[in-house]
Amino acid sequence: MKDAAPQATRLADYAPYPFTVTGVELTFRLSPSATRVLARIGFAPNPARQPAGPGGHDLRLDGEKLALLSARVDGRPVRPVQDEAGLTVAARDLPGGSFTWEAEVEIDPAGNTALEGLYMSGGIYCTQCEAEGFRKITFYPDRPDVMAPFRVRIESDLPVLLSNGNPNGAGPGWAEWTDPWPKPAYLFALVAGDLVAVRGSFTTTSGRPVALAIWVRKGDEDRCPYAMDSLKRSMKWDEDTYGREYDLDVFNIVAVDDFNMGAMENKGLNIFNSKLVLASPETATDADFERIESVIAHEYFHNWTGNRITCRDWFQLCLKEGLTVFRDQEFTKDMRSEPVKRIEDVLTLRARQFREDMGPLAHPVRPDSYIEINNFYTATVYEKGAEVIGMLKRLVGDDGYRKALDLYFARHDGEAATIEDWLKVFEDATGRDLTQFKRWYTDAGTPRLTVSEAWSPGKEGGTYTLTFHQKTPPTPGQDRKPPRVIPIAVGLLNPNGDEVVPTEMLEMTEVTQSFRFEGLASRPVPSILRGFSAPVVLDREVAAKERAFLLAHDTDPFNRWEAGRALARDALARMIGEAADPSPALIDGLGAVLADEGLDPAFRALCLHLPSEDDLAQALHDAGRVPDPDRIHAERLRLEAAIARRLEPALSAAFAAMATPGPFSPDAASAGRRALRLACLALLTRIDGGHRAAALFDTAGNMTESAGALANLIAVGQAEAALAAFHDRWNGNRLVIDKWFTLQPALCPPDRAAGVAERLAAHPDFDWKNPNRFRALLGGLSANHAGFHAATGAGYRFYADWLLRLDPVNPQTAARMSTAFQSWARYDADRKALIRAELDRILATPGLSRDLTEMAGRIRGAADA
């Protein structure tokens, strides 16, 4: 399709850079379309790299879209050979030994729509360098294993001039910064603009005062306190839990409106998508507050897991991302509710990572080759990377984990490390051999566990045996899947619901393996994979009666929720496949959970949510059936209506009882009450024509309930007036208007989804070059399962049209959004042909970016077969 296939980078080809960088001095003369960057960089031969031939190594520097104005080595002008990707100074033009490279380049931040390197967002200069953006700022060995201290001087008339590290002087039109901690270039950052600070302070355990600031545009100050509070709690938690202290005099966070992802952990100067900083009760939902808390923590935690210890190469990305996600998940559990957070994380894992692992984009947590590294910031690297660490912790225990982490920080501080280094600290700290465990990093795919049970009564008590069998289906490029170590947490209940064997961690290492429990008075009911102790699919045929029993009695909250979930999934599968009636066992079970006031409202809310349409499509596909999106949608609605009819009094009562009068508080308990309230509303709306939602919309005093009510009105087609009122009220507030763009295509009746999306794309507020706005609309459409997969192909066509439009402007976001097509193989021949045609159209487009070429090509795969 494409004539010149882009080159892959391979883990096996790693070689150290021939030079070390002893120091970097940068001067920026800012100007929107003609910024000058002067670089003075010290190089010394790298003893870790084999000597080259007699002439020594050439100096190879990465650089893209840079106009080179001058270049010198030790003060003498040189003429490097330039190509698309960088430049080379021949070894004969280098002195041998150490030398200083100086270069002046010109770049165009205002014309940088890809939002990588130095760019402008609403008049603010800002940077995004991970993974390979620094090479768009100046010529440099842009790889994470080259670490150096940086000094930066910024010249500009703008009032606020920020970079990494500590401030080192400022005057009219300039500011200087020094970052003493050696860092890779991907952690470089610069911000300049007309910003105001919301300030705070923190004193570390050893007494270092740290000046904290969140920089935003004038008028946004009152939406910063929650982010500031989250930051302080993160700093304290990392000291208490991991013994990690902050290491600079200042910590700055900047919020910008145009950002390709959530946020970035640049040393001492985190840059955030404004949606992950700005929050007030009127403008942000409870979900927004929770996400802000966790991303502020995540980026802060990177200071140790990512910055002080970084990655040797990008194949090791999970070393920092998996670990930092794991740490932010633990933080949220400590700040909020552990079981609720676990359920939320598993929902995300299944929706994003399992889906990836079961399709054409499957790759190991540590991939071994890539074309465009930005395409590997995936759910597998992040979320499965975190699950793998959770399993390690379960296997070595809390003390072993803490010892291993202490050793990791002591041994690798200041280094660029690998997964081998990471596993070695666990082996050294705990004496455990992790050879087999390493397969979790190198082998793609989600293992499927099947279970059989045997019971033999005996005089001294009976013996109960669980036999597990593991199998991982082949993934692209990996046919053979040897068995993995799987920690399986199991507890046993007796028929009265009492726990007779508390949670035990079974360690499965073979393809088939049995575990025996002896001395039991009666045949137990097993609770398997408690707390979701491993990221696997548990294939176990269980009678509805047993699931209902576990939903009512399991002492493990995760498995209690899981039992309800499975009950709902099975009931829906029967409704879809055999037009069965809604299951009374399910509805009664949910009714009991709803009525149980001893249970956390947030937990009850999670139990009341039925599996998503996308989940059901995957479950049907797994069971060897071809999912019909329209039928899934209709049957899911039918089940919700049946639940609402049968439980109406209890749902109405809970809807009223869970109101949170008084001033809004974003704490977990209040958020849980609102979550339960909205879960009840969603069900009730199925049978009340939307009147409760309309009343709530008119009176809601916070965004959680306002957006929740609006969502329900959209779903029943009663939202015209509410949508107009919402737009009027929030006109000009970008983050709230993003919600307006998402909710409509996401929740409208599926047959209208593509039309709604088309109408919104023509709306004057559809500023499609802004990634948040683009994601709001396109992400909204793809979240409408039956709408995106409409048999007409209108959803697919609209989506592909916009990917093609965005690609030349912002390839990274276009490539990321293309993952909406990754599950094509589940569907019927007609839908498959429609998706294939869109992928072919994308791939045949001249000038397509490397990013989207790689993604569309991998997704399409061998789809003709």
Ligand code: B3K
């Ligand atoms: N490390 C960044 C992600 C960078 C993505 C580059 N395409 C944010 C994070 O994971 O914390």
Ligand code: ZN
């Ligand atoms: Zn991260």
